Amino acid sequence: MHAHAAHHPALQHQFQTMSQQKESAVLGMWAFLLTEVLFFGGLFMAYMLYRTWYHDAFVLASTSITIFWGLLNTVVLIGSSLTMALAVRSAQINQRKATVMWLIATMVLGTVFLGVKVIEYADKFEHHHVPGPEYAFIEPGHEPIFELGPHGRELLERNSAESLNRTTQIFFSLYFTMTGLHALHMIIGIGLMCVITWMAWKGRFSSEYYTPVEMSGLYWHFVDIVWIFLFPLLYLIDRS
Amino acid sequence: MDAIRTIPATHYLNNGHGLASWLLTKDHKRIAIMYLVTISFFFFLGGLMAAGIRLELATPQGDFVAADTYNKMFTLHGVIMVFFFLIPSIPAVLGNFLIPPMIGARDLAFPRINLLSYYLYLVGGMFTLGAMLSGGVDTGWTFYTPYSAAASNTSVIPTALGVFIAGFSSILTGLNFIVTIHRMRAPGMTWFRLPLFVWAHYATSLIQVLGTPVIAITIVMLGVERAFGFGIFDPARGGDPVLFQHLFWFYSHPAVYIMILPALGVMSELIANFSKKKIFGYSFVAFSSLAIAVFGFIVWAHHMFVSGISVYAAMVFSFLSFSVAIPSAVKVFNWTATLYKGAISFETPMLYAYGFMGLFAIGGLTGLFLATLGTDIHMHDTYFVVAHFHYIMVGGAIMGYLGGLHFWWPKMTGRMYSEFLSRISAILVFVGFNLTFFPQFIVGYLGMPRRYHAYPDEFQVLNVLSSAGASVLGLGYLLPVIYFVYSLKRGEVAGPNPWGASGLEWEIPSPPPTENFAVIPRVTTEPYEFTPHVARERELV
Amino acid sequence: MLHILGRRALSVGRLTALSATMQLRHGLLAMSGHVTSLKVYIGIFLTLMFLTGVTVAVAYVNLGQLNKVVALGIATFKASLVVWYFMHVKYQSRLTKLVVVSGFFFLAILLGLTMVDYGSREWVNPPASLQ
Numbered sequence: 001m002h003a004h005a006a007h008h009p010a011l012q013h014q015f016q017t018m019s020q021q022k023e024s025a026v027l028g029m030w031a032f033l034l035t036e037v038l039f040f041g042g043l044f045m046a047y048m049l050y051r052t053w054y055h056d057a058f059v060l061a062s063t064s065i066t067i068f069w070g071l072l073n074t075v076v077l078i079g080s081s082l083t084m085a086l087a088v089r090s091a092q093i094n095q096r097k098a099t100v101m102w103l104i105a106t107m108v109l110g111t112v113f114l115g116v117k118v119i120e121y122a123d124k125f126e127h128h129h130v131p132g133p134e135y136a137f138i139e140p141g142h143e144p145i146f147e148l149g150p151h152g153r154e155l156l157e158r159n160s161a162e163s164l165n166r167t168t169q170i171f172f173s174l175y176f177t178m179t180g181l182h183a184l185h186m187i188i189g190i191g192l193m194c195v196i197t198w199m200a201w202k203g204r205f206s207s208e209y210y211t212p213v214e215m216s217g218l219y220w221h222f223v224d225i226v227w228i229f230l231f232p233l234l235y236l237i238d239r240s
Numbered sequence: 241m242d243a244i245r246t247i248p249a250t251h252y253l254n255n256g257h258g259l260a261s262w263l264l265t266k267d268h269k270r271i272a273i274m275y276l277v278t279i280s281f282f283f284f285l286g287g288l289m290a291a292g293i294r295l296e297l298a299t300p301q302g303d304f305v306a307a308d309t310y311n312k313m314f315t316l317h318g319v320i321m322v323f324f325f326l327i328p329s330i331p332a333v334l335g336n337f338l339i340p341p342m343i344g345a346r347d348l349a350f351p352r353i354n355l356l357s358y359y360l361y362l363v364g365g366m367f368t369l370g371a372m373l374s375g376g377v378d379t380g381w382t383f384y385t386p387y388s389a390a391a392s393n394t395s396v397i398p399t400a401l402g403v404f405i406a407g408f409s410s411i412l413t414g415l416n417f418i419v420t421i422h423r424m425r426a427p428g429m430t431w432f433r434l435p436l437f438v439w440a441h442y443a444t445s446l447i448q449v450l451g452t453p454v455i456a457i458t459i460v461m462l463g464v465e466r467a468f469g470f471g472i473f474d475p476a477r478g479g480d481p482v483l484f485q486h487l488f489w490f491y492s493h494p495a496v497y498i499m500i501l502p503a504l505g506v507m508s509e510l511i512a513n514f515s516k517k518k519i520f521g522y523s524f525v526a527f528s529s530l531a532i533a534v535f536g537f538i539v540w541a542h543h544m545f546v547s548g549i550s551v552y553a554a555m556v557f558s559f560l561s562f563s564v565a566i567p568s569a570v571k572v573f574n575w576t577a578t579l580y581k582g583a584i585s586f587e588t589p590m591l592y593a594y595g596f597m598g599l600f601a602i603g604g605l606t607g608l609f610l611a612t613l614g615t616d617i618h619m620h621d622t623y624f625v626v627a628h629f630h631y632i633m634v635g636g637a638i639m640g641y642l643g644g645l646h647f648w649w650p651k652m653t654g655r656m657y658s659e660f661l662s663r664i665s666a667i668l669v670f671v672g673f674n675l676t677f678f679p680q681f682i683v684g685y686l687g688m689p690r691r692y693h694a695y696p697d698e699f700q701v702l703n704v705l706s707s708a709g710a711s712v713l714g715l716g717y718l719l720p721v722i723y724f725v726y727s728l729k730r731g732e733v734a735g736p737n738p739w740g741a742s743g744l745e746w747e748i749p750s751p752p753p754t755e756n757f758a759v760i761p762r763v764t765t766e767p768y769e770f771t772p773h774v775a776r777e778r779e780l781v
Numbered sequence: 782m783l784h785i786l787g788r789r790a791l792s793v794g795r796l797t798a799l800s801a802t803m804q805l806r807h808g809l810l811a812m813s814g815h816v817t818s819l820k821v822y823i824g825i826f827l828t829l830m831f832l833t834g835v836t837v838a839v840a841y842v843n844l845g846q847l848n849k850v851v852a853l854g855i856a857t858f859k860a861s862l863v864v865w866y867f868m869h870v871k872y873q874s875r876l877t878k879l880v881v882v883s884g885f886f887f888l889a890i891l892l893g894l895t896m897v898d899y900g901s902r903e904w905v906n907p908p909a910s911l912q
Contacts, residue, residue, distance in 0.1 A: 012351075013346060013347070013755075014340075014345065014346045014347035014348070014349065014351065014424070015349075015424075016760065020423060020424075022814075023423055023874075024349040024350075024419050024420075024422075024423040024424070026873065026877065027418070027419045027422055027423060027876065027877065027880070028349065028350060028353075028415055028416075028418075028419045030877050030880040030881065031414075031415045031418050031419065031449055031880060032411075032415060033884070034449055034450065034880055034883065034884040035411050035415070035449050035450070035452070035453045036453065037453075037884040037885070037888055038450055038451075038453040038454050038884070038887060038888060038891070039453035039454070039456055039457050040457070041453075041454065041457075041887075041888045041891055041892070042453070042454045042457035042458055042461070042487050042490075042891070043457055043461070044888075044892065045483070045486075045487065045891055045892055045895055046461065046472060046483060046487075048892060048896070049480065049483055049895070049896075049899055050478075050479075052899070053480075054478065067837065071833070071837055074833050075830065075833065078826065078829045078830065078833065079826070081826075081829075081863060081867055082822060082823070082825075082826040082867075084867070085817075085822050085866075085867045086819075086822060089816060089817060089819075089822070092814060092816045093816060131468065131469060131470045131471060132468055132469040132470070133469060150843075166471070166477055166478045167478045169470075169471045169477060169478070170471050170472065170477065170478050170479060173464070173465075173470035173471050173472050174472070176464075176470070177460065177461060177464055177470065177472075181460070214814075214869075217867075217868075218868055221863050221864075221867045221868045222868075224863060224867075225860045225863050225864070228856050228859045228860050228863070229853075229856045229860065231833075231836075231856075232836055232840070232852035232853070232855070232856050233852075233856075236836065236837065236840035236852055237849075238840075238848060239840040239841050240840065240841050240842050240843035240844070240848065422876065450883075450887045454891065482898075483895075486895045486898070490891055490895075537887060537890055538890060538894060540894075541894070541898060549898045549902075550897075550898050550899075550900075550901040550902040550904065551901075552897075552901040552904060553897045553898035553901055556894075556897055557894075
């Protein structure tokens with residue numbers, strides 16, 4: 001079938017060489033990430049429009065979110081990107097145990113991120129900040145349940161509670177859709193990594209063939225990048 | 241001659257028997273056949289809906305179906321035809337089958353992803369079928385909010401979910417083609433030696449990868465709004481329904497090019513091969529595909545001129561929309577120049593190619609009427625629009641699909657179909673099509689709106705013409721089923737290259753072996769090189 | 782008959798064995814990719830941490846309209862670092878770089894052209910230059 005006398009067991013029949021196979025995988029993964037950019041792009045479009053339209057509501061809604069959790073998650077997720085990069089590096093230089101260890105570290109950090117997300121979501125359910133019939137952001141005549149930012153008072157006074165309840169709901173709709181889809185991507189990523197870790201443990205990878213580790217790395221870093229944008233857009237609007 | 245025109249002992253069709261050898265196959269050719277069967281099923285289902293629509297419109301009163309049923313019929317017609325027939329048709333069937341042999345490869349870069357993409361398509365289709373059986377959906381294939389999110393009490397979510405899943409099938413097909421065309425070309429198969437069919441699919445794949453995710457996320461937003469009461473597009477909750485339209489058309493306008501670009505690629509093959517001439521201005525035709533793909537992304541708001549977008553944006557989009565006419569015209573002019581002094585023959589695929597050129601020209605030029613701000617306000621949402629896009633999608637994409645299917649059928653099955661019946665069918669399709677849709681230009685211009693089940697009496701003559709044409713068209717579509725199926729057992733053995741065509745796919749046996757090439761070929765010639773000898777011989781026959 | 786023989790001859794010309802050129806073309810591509818040093822990875826991580834701190838700190842300083850520009854600028858820079866070093870785009874082919882750039886190009890089309898509409902909605906009276 002092939003001109004090669006002996007070829008790598010991981011070489012698939014449609015490819016001639018390992019490097020052709022690897023180059024194809026890299027291009028394919030990047031093309032997939034291109035798709036992902038535009039997938040999240042639609043949400044960013046909606047965000048951009050409504051942030052322009054409902055500036056006051058976005059400021060108030062954003063100040064109601066605790067920066068601490070977002071900051072913690074940013075640190076955790078960037079840390080997991082580092083451990084992922086190190087997992088790929090260990091695979092490149094034939095260090096099987098290190099690859100497994102870094103992959104597990106990445107999964108642990110990913111799980112911590114999701115755990116923090118659960119705390120945050122639970123908090124929003126408790127305070128009726130989840131869009132839907134139960135949603136209530138400002139109750140007329142009552143103080144808001146969160147600490148107002150420096151312009152908070154002014155914003156509250158120049159908008160009716162009814163209009164704020166309507167427009168902050170758009171913020172939270174986008175908040176939940178964006179972070180929810182992001183979290184879903186992370187769950188898929190952790191699932192992928194379970195398989196990759198098992199394969200790494202079984203010694204399937206070497207400096208000649210570590211494409212699956214590299215591909216899941218690309219995916220994981222992409223998820224990290226999405227969060228790098230979500231953090232300032234959702235947590236840090238006009239805190240000054 | 242008979243010695244050469246044989247069916248090889250083993251080929252992809254008899255290499256493995258039983259259902260599992262098909263359902264779990266990773267062979268791009270078998271996956272293409274699975275797509276062919278499934279897509280034909282959806283085509284006839286969508287056609288059935290069309291028949292219902294034309295039956296209702298034969299009389300001015302709403303006497304065949306109630307208004308609600310009519311709404312569900314045109315919605316399902318649109319959803320099925322757009323997402324489950326037109327978008328996958330040429331890429332998933334012909335592209336899947338032909339791209340690897342055309343570039344000298346054994347398979348696509350990712351055969352497992354190819355199979356996955358088939359199953360995603362199937363699951364998506366099942367969701368939509370389920371929606372149809374559970375009462376249907378009445379939003380129109382455009383799913384415009386706020387009606388779809390807040391008002392419609394039909395199965396919007398299952399249908400939208402079906403479209404969402406089928407979208408990922410489309411993305412994966414496009415991704416597979418892009419990687420295959422970049423990384424799997426045989427030695428010597430440079431970019432400018434690629435058949436134009438491959439260039440067209442490359443451009444199509446770019447749109448699939450870049451555009452489809454946007455409709456996917458739009459459907460997600462529509463879904464959370466409908467299911468959980470999130471406020472994103474609903475004006476009652478402070479949202480903007482026009483944003484839905486922006487996002488929807490950011491994909492759905494380029495989606496028109498997903499349907500037509502592969503057909504343009506088929507045309508380039510047919511016209512070169514049946515005039516036995518090198519295509520005129522190869523690089524212009526190749527780059528015009530890319531230009532259509534890119535320009536396609538900057539014109540979408542011409543669907544929204546009367547939706548309340550800013551008049552200045554409308555002016556910008558109107559101007560940009562005209563730009564698509566340039567690469568489209570480049571193609572038609574270059575084909576015409578290719579035909580000039582060619583050794584033209586009139587086998588069935590070429591009849592479809594001629595039909596295509598005429599219908600595509602009409603469809604394209606009437607598109608300019610609609611891109612023009614002033615005239616669009618008069619014709620928006622009338623039958624003029626319906627006629628225009630059917631000229632592109634049916635007159636263009638389906639003619640291309642059928643032309644390509646007739647051209648490569650002997651390659652796919654190793655056998656020829658009845659030339660006589662197939663010519664009849666090509667003529668029926670052309671005549672039936674024009675009879676169906678040309679009156680719709682007039683009735684639309686006169687003011688008949690689309691998507692209504694009843695209309696004033698004075699429009700009846702034109703509508704009856706249209707319904708009569710639809711029955712001729714239906715006959716034209718049914719006929720190939722008969723002679724194609726018949727040809728499988730009884731057709732004359734085709735041999736590797738019954739048309740004297742050029743291209744790597746014609747140098748391997750018909751049907752091809754599973755591996756396509758025993759030895760990866762080395763390409764040394766330019767595309768569409770017909771030796772004068774071959775061209776002369778055709779005149780002698 | 783004649784033309785079939787003619788075409789057979791053409792086919793044989795094309796279908797020659799896997800050539801040396803093919804081997805060369807794929808052989809030239811590096812097998813195991815570039816191994817980035819630990820120092821670079823940790824340096825990038827620390828830079829990202831630092832920038833995260835900066836972006837939070839800046840949010841508490843009132844820069845008016847500039848706040849969002851700075852926030853997005855820092856996020857874009859951080860994303861670029863991840864793409865360039867963690868995702869190895871620095872060492873990838875020009876094609877990969879083109880894919881990355883085209884993603885943001887088409888995203889810019891989506892955001893930009895949609896905002897052309899929303900940005901000019903309020904122009905009830907056309908600007909003087911258009912009157």
